Every structure is written in C-alpha cells, then in structure tokens.
Amino acid sequence: MKNFLSIKDVPDLGQLLKLANSIKKNPLGTPNLGKHKTMVLLFFNPSLRTRLSTQKAALNLGMNIIPMNVSQGWNLEFEDGTTMNLDKAEHVKEAAAVISQYADIIGIRTFAELENKVLDYEDRVINQFVKYANVPIINLESAVLHPLQSFTDYFTIETYKPKERPKVVLTWAPHPKALPQAVANSFLEWMQKTKYEVVITHPKGYELAANFTKNSTIVYNQKKAFEGADFIYAKNWSSYHDYGKIKSTDPNWMITKEKMNLTNQAKFMHCLPVRRNVVVENTVLDSKQSIVIEQAGNRAVTAQTVLVELLNC
Amino acid sequence: MKNFLSIKDVPDLGQLLKLANSIKKNPLGTPNLGKHKTMVLLFFNPSLRTRLSTQKAALNLGMNIIPMNVSQGWNLEFEDGTTMNLDKAEHVKEAAAVISQYADIIGIRTFAELENKVLDYEDRVINQFVKYANVPIINLESAVLHPLQSFTDYFTIETYKPKERPKVVLTWAPHPKALPQAVANSFLEWMQKTKYEVVITHPKGYELAANFTKNSTIVYNQKKAFEGADFIYAKNWSSYHDYGKIKSTDPNWMITKEKMNLTNQAKFMHCLPVRRNVVVENTVLDSKQSIVIEQAGNRAVTAQTVLVELLNC
Amino acid sequence: MKNFLSIKDVPDLGQLLKLANSIKKNPLGTPNLGKHKTMVLLFFNPSLRTRLSTQKAALNLGMNIIPMNVSQGWNLEFEDGTTMNLDKAEHVKEAAAVISQYADIIGIRTFAELENKVLDYEDRVINQFVKYANVPIINLESAVLHPLQSFTDYFTIETYKPKERPKVVLTWAPHPKALPQAVANSFLEWMQKTKYEVVITHPKGYELAANFTKNSTIVYNQKKAFEGADFIYAKNWSSYHDYGKIKSTDPNWMITKEKMNLTNQAKFMHCLPVRRNVVVENTVLDSKQSIVIEQAGNRAVTAQTVLVELLNC
Numbered sequence: 037m038k039n040f041l042s043i044k045d046v047p048d049l050g051q052l053l054k055l056a057n058s059i060k061k062n063p064l065g066t067p068n069l070g071k072h073k074t075m076v077l078l079f080f081n082p083s084l085r086t087r088l089s090t091q092k093a094a095l096n097l098g099m100n101i102i103p104m105n106v107s108q109g110w111n112l113e114f115e116d117g118t119t120m121n122l123d124k125a126e127h128v129k130e131a132a133a134v135i136s137q138y139a140d141i142i143g144i145r146t147f148a149e150l151e152n153k154v155l156d157y158e159d160r161v162i163n164q165f166v167k168y169a170n171v172p173i174i175n176l177e178s179a180v181l182h183p184l185q186s187f188t189d190y191f192t193i194e195t196y197k198p199k200e201r202p203k204v205v206l207t208w209a210p211h212p213k214a215l216p217q218a219v220a221n222s223f224l225e226w227m228q229k230t231k232y233e234v235v236i237t238h239p240k241g242y243e244l245a246a247n248f249t250k251n252s253t254i255v256y257n258q259k260k261a262f263e264g265a266d267f268i269y270a271k272n273w274s275s276y277h278d279y280g281k282i283k284s285t286d287p288n289w290m291i292t293k294e295k296m297n298l299t300n301q302a303k304f305m306h307c308l309p310v311r312r313n314v315v316v317e318n319t320v321l322d323s324k325q326s327i328v329i330e331q332a333g334n335r336a337v338t339a340q341t342v343l344v345e346l347l348n349c
Numbered sequence: 350m351k352n353f354l355s356i357k358d359v360p361d362l363g364q365l366l367k368l369a370n371s372i373k374k375n376p377l378g379t380p381n382l383g384k385h386k387t388m389v390l391l392f393f394n395p396s397l398r399t400r401l402s403t404q405k406a407a408l409n410l411g412m413n414i415i416p417m418n419v420s421q422g423w424n425l426e427f428e429d430g431t432t433m434n435l436d437k438a439e440h441v442k443e444a445a446a447v448i449s450q451y452a453d454i455i456g457i458r459t460f461a462e463l464e465n466k467v468l469d470y471e472d473r474v475i476n477q478f479v480k481y482a483n484v485p486i487i488n489l490e491s492a493v494l495h496p497l498q499s500f501t502d503y504f505t506i507e508t509y510k511p512k513e514r515p516k517v518v519l520t521w522a523p524h525p526k527a528l529p530q531a532v533a534n535s536f537l538e539w540m541q542k543t544k545y546e547v548v549i550t551h552p553k554g555y556e557l558a559a560n561f562t563k564n565s566t567i568v569y570n571q572k573k574a575f576e577g578a579d580f581i582y583a584k585n586w587s588s589y590h591d592y593g594k595i596k597s598t599d600p601n602w603m604i605t606k607e608k609m610n611l612t613n614q615a616k617f618m619h620c621l622p623v624r625r626n627v628v629v630e631n632t633v634l635d636s637k638q639s640i641v642i643e644q645a646g647n648r649a650v651t652a653q654t655v656l657v658e659l660l661n662c
Numbered sequence: 663m664k665n666f667l668s669i670k671d672v673p674d675l676g677q678l679l680k681l682a683n684s685i686k687k688n689p690l691g692t693p694n695l696g697k698h699k700t701m702v703l704l705f706f707n708p709s710l711r712t713r714l715s716t717q718k719a720a721l722n723l724g725m726n727i728i729p730m731n732v733s734q735g736w737n738l739e740f741e742d743g744t745t746m747n748l749d750k751a752e753h754v755k756e757a758a759a760v761i762s763q764y765a766d767i768i769g770i771r772t773f774a775e776l777e778n779k780v781l782d783y784e785d786r787v788i789n790q791f792v793k794y795a796n797v798p799i800i801n802l803e804s805a806v807l808h809p810l811q812s813f814t815d816y817f818t819i820e821t822y823k824p825k826e827r828p829k830v831v832l833t834w835a836p837h838p839k840a841l842p843q844a845v846a847n848s849f850l851e852w853m854q855k856t857k858y859e860v861v862i863t864h865p866k867g868y869e870l871a872a873n874f875t876k877n878s879t880i881v882y883n884q885k886k887a888f889e890g891a892d893f894i895y896a897k898n899w900s901s902y903h904d905y906g907k908i909k910s911t912d913p914n915w916m917i918t919k920e921k922m923n924l925t926n927q928a929k930f931m932h933c934l935p936v937r938r939n940v941v942v943e944n945t946v947l948d949s950k951q952s953i954v955i956e957q958a959g960n961r962a963v964t965a966q967t968v969l970v971e972l973l974n975c
Contacts (some may be wrong), residue, residue: 062386067385072690072693072721073720074718074721076714082423084417084423084439084444087415087417088389088415088417088448088451089451090450091451092387092413092451092452095385095387095413096385100721102713102714102716102717102718104710104713106710110708110710113938115937117944118938118939119938119939119940120937120938120939120940121838121937121940122838124937125935125937126710126934126935126936127938128939128956129934130934130935130936130947130958131710131935131955133955133958134711134934134955134958134959135714137955137958137959138714138715138717138718138959138962139714139718179600212434212435219547238485245586308439308443308447309438309439309443309444310439310440310443311433311434311437311438311439312431312432312433312440313428313430313431313433314432314433314434318430321443328443329443329446329447329450331449332443332446332447333447333450333451336450336451349875367910377698380698387700395731395736397730397736397752397757398760400728400730401702401728401730401761401764401765402764404728404764405700405764405765408698408700409698456843467859488844525747621752621756621760622751622752622756622757623752623753623756624746624747624750624751624752625739625744625745625746625753626743626744626745626746627745627746627747631743634756641756642756642759642760642763645756645759645760646760646763646764649763649764
C-alpha cells in the first residue's frame with residue numbers, strides 16, 4: 037500500500053482482514069516494526085477516537101508520533117498560481133515537502149466545510165498533500181471519506197455476522213447540526229466490495245452521490261428497510277444534492293427499540309460520537325444489540341493494520 | 350489501588366510513603382514497569398505542573414502518554430436520560446468506555462465552575478468517568494480535590510518535619526480571582542490521616558466544608574495561628590458557604606517575613622502558581638524557608654508512586 | 663555548550679559543522695544518547711518546522727519530549743518586584759525553576775511583539791528562563807534571534823557553496839504583514855563568523871541593528887546586489903528603526919527569475935513559510951536553483967547536532 041486514502045488503496049481486502057484478525061489477537065506481536073519511524077498527525081479539525089486509536093496503534097508498533105493541531109496559526113494555501121498576499125502564509129507544496137522530511141507517514145484530518153460541494157468533493161487538502169508529499173498519507177477522515185472508520189465497520193461486521201450474506205442497513209437519523217457525508221460515503225464504498233445485501237434508508241432529499249449508492253437499494257420507508265436486517269448502521273448526514281443543508285430533523289427517524297424489533301436481532305452500529313435520544317434511543321444503545329463500543333475499540337486494530345501495511349512497503 | 354481519586358483510595362499510607370521515598374532516590378529503578386502501557390490524559394482545564402510532572406513520572410516507567418486538551422471541540426454530556434439535541438455531542442457513557450479501550454490508565458483534570466455548589470461538589474466529571482470507564486482513573490485535580498498535590502504536600506512535610514508531630518498551618522491568603530477549594534480540601538483530608546497538629550486560619554466567611562475541617566483547629570487570628578508553626582501552607586480559596594464568592598482581598602492576610610518570624614522557623618509551602626506580593630511577599634518566597642520549588646519537584650515523585658501502585662494492581 | 667541561545671554559545675563552529683555532517687549521514691548513529699532525558703518545549707508562539715524538526719531530532723536520540731502550548735491559560739510575569747494582582751498568575755522565577763526539575767533541556771519559542779523595541783530587544787522571555795532555570799535552554803526563535811535556523815542556513819550554504827568564499831546576499835522582500843527581524847539578525851550573526859562575502863540589500867528604512875550588519879555591505883540597489891551572487895537568501899522583516907512598521911510593500915522587491923539571472927546561478931534560500939508570488943516568484947521557487955526544501959530538511963540535522971552538544975556536556 038502506498039497511501040491509505042480509500043478502499044481503492046487496498047490491493048487485497050481478504051488479506052487485510054486476515055491481518056486485522058491477527059493484530060486483534062496479538063496487538064503487541066511486532067513491537068519494533070515501527071522503531072525509529074515517525075508519524076506526523078495533522079489535525080485541521082478536532083478528533084477524539086481517530087486521534088487516540090491511531091496513536092495507540094502506532095505505539096503498539098514502537099513508532100514515534102508527533103501530533104499537530106494545525107487549525108490555529110497555520111493557514112495553508114491549496115490553490116496553484118495565486119499571489120499569496122492575503123491570509124495564507126504557506127503553500128501546501130512547501131508544507132508537504134518539508135513535513136515529508138521529518139515524517140515517515142503523515143496522517144491528515146480535514147472536514148468538509150459544507151458550503152461548496154464541488155470544492156469539498158475535490159477533497160483538496162488531502163489530495164494536495166498526496167501530490168506534494170514524499171511519504172505515505174493516511175486519511176484520518178477527509179471531506180469525502182473516512183476509510184479508517186469504514187475498515188473498522190467492515191471488520192466489525194465480519195466479526196459479528198450471523199450468516200455469509202448479512203443484510204446491512206445504513207439508516208439516516210436526525211441530528212441538530214449539519215454533518216458531512218464522509219462516513220456514509222466511505223461505508224458504502226467498502227460495502228461495495230463485499231457480498232452483503234446493502235440497503236440504504238433516509239428521507240427523500242438525502243440521496244448520497246450515485247457512485248457511493250450504486251449496488252445498494254434505497255428504501256425510503258425506514259421500517260420496511262429494517263425488516264430482517266442483521267446490522268443497523270445509523271448515521272446522520274446533511275443533504276448532498278441541496279448541499280450541506282438540513283432537510284429534516286424529523287424525530288420519527290430516530291432508531292428505537294420498536295424499530296429494532298423489526299430486524300433479525302440486528303446489531304446496532306454507529307461511528308460515535310452519538311447523540312442519545314436524538315439519533316438513537318437510550319434503550320437501544322444500552323441493549324446487548326448495540327456493539328458501538330466494540331466497534332470503536334476496533335479502531336485501534338484497523339489503524340494498526342493499515343500502519344503495518346504501510347510500514348511493510 | 351483501583352483508582353487514585355482521593356486519599357480514600359490509599360490502603361496503606363505508610364507503605365505509599367515508603368515507596369515514594371525509594372522512587373525519589375532512584376526514579377529510574379523500574380524503567381520498563383509501564384512498557385506497552387498507555388496513559389491518556391484528559392485536560393478539561395489547563396495544567397502546567399500536573400501535566401509535566403505526570404508525564405515525567407510516566408516516562409520514568411517507560412509508559413506511553415497521550416495528552417488531550419478536551420476543552421475545545423469536545424462537549425460531553427454528563428446527565429443521564431437527556432435528549433441530546435443541544436450542544437453536547439457525546440455522552441460520557443460512550444466516551445469513557447471507548448477511551449478505556451485505548452488506555453490502561455486515564456488521568457482527568459477538571460475544575461470547579463464555582464457557580465453551583467451542589468453540582469461542583471458532586472464532582473460529576475471525574476465520578477462519571479469512574480462509573481463508565483473500565484480502567485483506573487487518576488484525579489489530576491477535580492472540582493473538589495487535588496490528591497496528587499496533597500500526597501506531594503504530605504511527602505514534602507515528611508521530608509522536612511523537625512519533629513514527630515509538627516504544627517502545620519493552612520493559611521488563606523488574598524488573591525484577585527475566585528479560586529476553587531480543591532487544594533485546601535484535599536490537603537486537609539490528607540492531614541486528617543496524620544498525627545500532625547493542624548491549624549487553619551482564614552477570615553470569617555471562608556470556612557471550608559465541615560468534613561474537611563474536622564480534626565483541625567480554626568483560628569481566625571492569622572498571627573496567633575502562626576505562633577510556633579513548623580509549616581506554613583498558604584493558599585487562596587473562594588468562599589464555600591457563599592459559594593464561589595470573594596469575601597475579602599484584604600492585603601493584611603498576605604504572608605510576610607514579619608509573620609514568618611512568629612513561627613518556629615517554619616517552612617513556607619504553596620502548590621504554585623503563586624502571585625508574588627499578593628499571596629506572599631517576595632522576601633518570604635526568596636528566603637531559605639521557602640520550599641515551594643522542592644515541593645513542586647516532588648510532584649513527579651508522587652505521581653510516579655501512584656502510577657507504580659496502579660500498574661502493580 | 664551550556665545553552666543554545668545564539669552563535670555565542672558555540673565554542674568551535676568548525677567542530678559543530680563536522681558533527682552536523684556526521685549526523686546528516688547517520689542520524690540514527692546514537693539512538694540512546696538521550697535515553698531517559700526529557701526535553702520540554704514551551705511554545706509561547708506557533709511553530710511548525712521548528713516544532714517538528716526539533717522533535718524529530720530528539721526522537722533520533724531516544725529522548726522523551728513534552729511539548730506545551732503555553733499561549734493559552736498560562737500568563738507569566740517577567741518583571742521583578744511587581745505586585746501580581748492583575749492577569750499574571752505565575753512568575754518566571756518559579757516557572758523556570760519548577761520546569762527544570764521535570765526537564766533535562768528546555769526549548770523556548772517566543773516572538774517579538776513589534777510594539778516596543780527596547781522591550782523586544784531585551785529578549786526577556788528567553789533570558790529570564792536562562793536566569794532562573796537550572797538546565798540548558800534552547801532558543802527555538804526568540805524576539806531577536808533564531809539560531810537553529812541560522813545554523814541550518816550556514817550548514818546548507820556549506821553543503822552547496824561553489825567556492826571557498828561564496829557571495830551570500832541577504833535580500834529583503836515584500837510581505838503583507840509586519841514580521842520580526844529575528845531570522846535576518848541571526849543569519850547575519852552567523853555569517854559574521856564565516857569568510858563569506860556578505861551583502862545585504864533592502865529598501866531604505868529597513869536597516870537592521872548595527873551589531874548585526876557590521877562586516878556586511880549594504881547595497882540599496884537589489885539588482886546590483888544580486889550580481890555574481892552564489893546564494894540569495896530572501897526574507898521579509900519590518901523596520902528596526904521605525905520599529906515594527908511596514909515601510910514598503912513594493913512588489914519590485916520580489917525575487918524574480920529575471921533577477922536570479924543576474925547571479926552566478928545562485929541557490930535560492932528562504933527559512934519558510936514563504937508567500938509565493940509575493941516574496942518570490944513561483945518560477946524561482948519551483949526551479950532547480952531553489953534549495954528551500956533541503957534547507958528545511960536540514961533543520962532536523964542541526965537541531966540534533968545542538969542536542970548532542972548539550973547532552974554531551
């Protein structure tokens with residue numbers, strides 16, 4: 037693997053899964069693989085789980101880590117050819133090339149701004165780093181994708197799946213704030229590489245970009261979608277077509293115990309953080325069907341798997 | 350020791366003191382005790398001494414450390430059963446359970462807000478973490494207590510005490526800002542486990558909660574209190590009864606050379622940071638009687654002692 | 663070396679250069695030299711290259727690093743004898759003495775405020791730390807000097823110089839913001855210890871302090887200055903005499919391909935970050951004559967060299 041930007045960077049998903057399983061069993065099996073290797077983590081946006089789990093993963097491999105909050109005091113220019121006489125103090129061309137000299141791997145976190153769809157979906161911050169850096173880049177969630185989360189989701193489903201071809205339902209849920217589509221996009225991209233039956237359910241107006249929803253069935257009736265499901269993956273996102281807008285906060289879309297009863301004793305999944313009694317009822321989150329904590333715990337496993345792949349190249 | 354939240358978690362103070370003495374002599378005696386163990390430090394409030402000394406202590410044991418400033422961008426819900434449709438993005442129930450999967454020990458720093466006594470004295474942030482985490486929690490100063498500081502204070506007094514039962518005076522001192530009672534509360538809680546003669550002196554209206562002042566004598570005349578003292582421990586706190594209020598900034602309560610002359614050549618102690626010529630005169634702080642720097646240095650010793658206890662469980 | 667505050671702390675520049683060359687060849691040659699040694703980095707101002715390269719350097723030596731952003735929530739008093747009843751919560755006297763107990767080396771970053779020349783040029787923050795700390799201090803850029811950058815500049819010139827006595831031109835360049843003189847001052851201070859032909863060019867009104875410009879020639883005609891140059895070192899600074907003021911933003915002072923053609927195929931240098939098409943034309947920065955990336959890469963080499971010197975004392 038040269039970079040880890042999306043599932044497209046994974047040459048062999050089966051092999052990756054196998055590696056993740058062995059790391060889960062024995063996270064300290066190769067404590068010196070990353071010795072004298074340094075990972076620089078650039079946080080253009082806040083991070084809790086990704087920050088902690090990626091550091092934990094790197095520590096298990098003996099790596100050095102230099103985390104940087106770059107939101108304050110470091111205003112990067114991503115356009116080519118501009119006259120930089122305003123607020124941007126440094127061009128990504130220099131920044132990426134310079135950091136490449138101090139780092140063996142660079143992780144980048146950058147959110148969608150939800151104002152300009154074309155701009156967000158260029159995923160410019162991470163792609164410009166890829167263009168100008170000389171070391172592998174890890175996507176710690178970008179404007180469009182969150183592959184470390186999706187790999188975790190896939191790994192978790194594989195662990196819990198009750199049958200070879202489980203029914204996996206990605207359901208939109210209400211949220212008071214406009215959120216990016218990255219988690220949902222990326223989840224679907226990974227699901228496309230599996231043989232799962234994938235169903236998406238959301239209010240009209242919340243359709244995701246077609247390249248992510250192909251091979252999935254969209255069912256606008258949430259209860260209908262839940263029938264016979266083995267996994268309910270809940271997530272809010274803002275509108276893709278009416279970009280960044282909140283089209284609904286209808287509490288009827290909250291995941292409830294009653295709706296879970298329509299499923300095949302489905303496991304409840306969410307990438308966290310999750311707003312209790314808004315996205316999902318307490319009774320669901322506190323039930324045995326919820327595997328959100330295990331899912332979050334797997335973040336360290338899959339991050340370590342990706343690091344091993346990158347270090348072994 | 351399961352957690353280190355207060356002196357109540359210490360099963361044997363004599364044994365703890367003995368361990369601290371041996372660590373002071375040889376801080377690098379067990380450089381691999383914490384190998385492959387990770388401590389996550391969550392700072393809900395700023396920290397200098399605690400942050401540095403706890404990290405130094407952990408490094409001496411070969412631990413990994415992941416510090417996080419959680420004040421920005423991570424708004425936790427601590428109430429049960431709420432509908433989280435406002436500004437709180439994550440419930441402590443998930444947060445604590447998730448971080449427990451990446452950490453072997455969690456340290457938490459959280460100040461009193463000094464607005465609601467009942468709320469502050471529930472010490473909710475740290476107690477909710479204790480409730481929902483699956484790993485030991487260290488109190489890096491909470492709304493009510495600061496046991497790492499108090500253990501340090503006790504350890505320092507033990508080092509310098511001129512007689513078996515020294516007279517220890519906790520004296521209030523003026524300060525322009527309203528400060529929590531945590532350091533004073535916790536100091537008294539630790540003093541209660543000793544045989545020292547403990548005297549508290551402060552202006553009327555500054556009485557601390559009764560459970561902390563029991564076994565101590567309150568003397569409202571500061572000069573009287575200082576007579577024959579072996580240790581003067583100065584600290585400002587805001588009113589407990591008229592909660593969070595500044596009742597006095599009377600400069601006559603500043604610790605002066607003249608007042609120190611009333612003591613038995615007492616050592617001057619303060620947890621730092623200290624405001625010169627407000628809390629204490631320069632001449633006292635710069636005299637040989639002041640042991641504030643040694644006291645602060647001992648923070649690394651006692652933090653390491655606590656870590657050893659937690660790692661050995 | 664006791665501290666690394668300026669070139670004045672370097673007893674033997676030739677020996678330092680030799681060490682830097684050997685570290686560049688083999689950065690992991692002494693991976694345990696800094697074992698169990700801790701470097702505390704105090705950032706009173708933001709830092710990217712210095713922060714990353716200094717950490718990378720320390721990691722190559724097996725050191726522990728505790729970086730601290732001290733801009734928020736830690737307001738230090740640097741004056742002696744004041745009554746600290748305003749916003750300053752701690753005196754540097756205590757702060758420096760306390761941190762010295764947790765650190766083996768302290769690095770300090772602090773910018774000029776560009777309001778009061780006398781105050782800035784006292785370089786009080788770093789000098790007060792030197793006064794009150796008990797461990798070596800490294801200047802990570804102070805109000806007046808940036809010796810880690812200048813050592814890097816000197817090391818880079820030594821690597822690329824086409825002849826024994828190259829012509830080195832320090833040229834002012836336009837910038838929309840008022841910047842400190844530290845990089846330029848420090849560069850000249852290091853150049854004074856070499857046999858290079860050093861020429862300074864800038865608009866009238868941008869003269870630097872005389873102690874830095876002595877032994878150099880000031881040429882107000884930039885094109886004239888560039889003639890036959892082997893190195894063009896570009897940097898903006900605000901006025902020293904009309905302190906902190908922007909006297910010119912004349913785009914005619916930008917470094918262009920055309921001007922570079924007047925030189926002896928000079929290498930283009932800049933400490934970065936650099937504003938493209940304001941300080942320097944894209945065509946220069948993207949040409950083979952530009953060595954700014956290699957220059958920045960050398961920051962890790964020289965930082966490691968300085969750390970080795972301090973650790974070996």
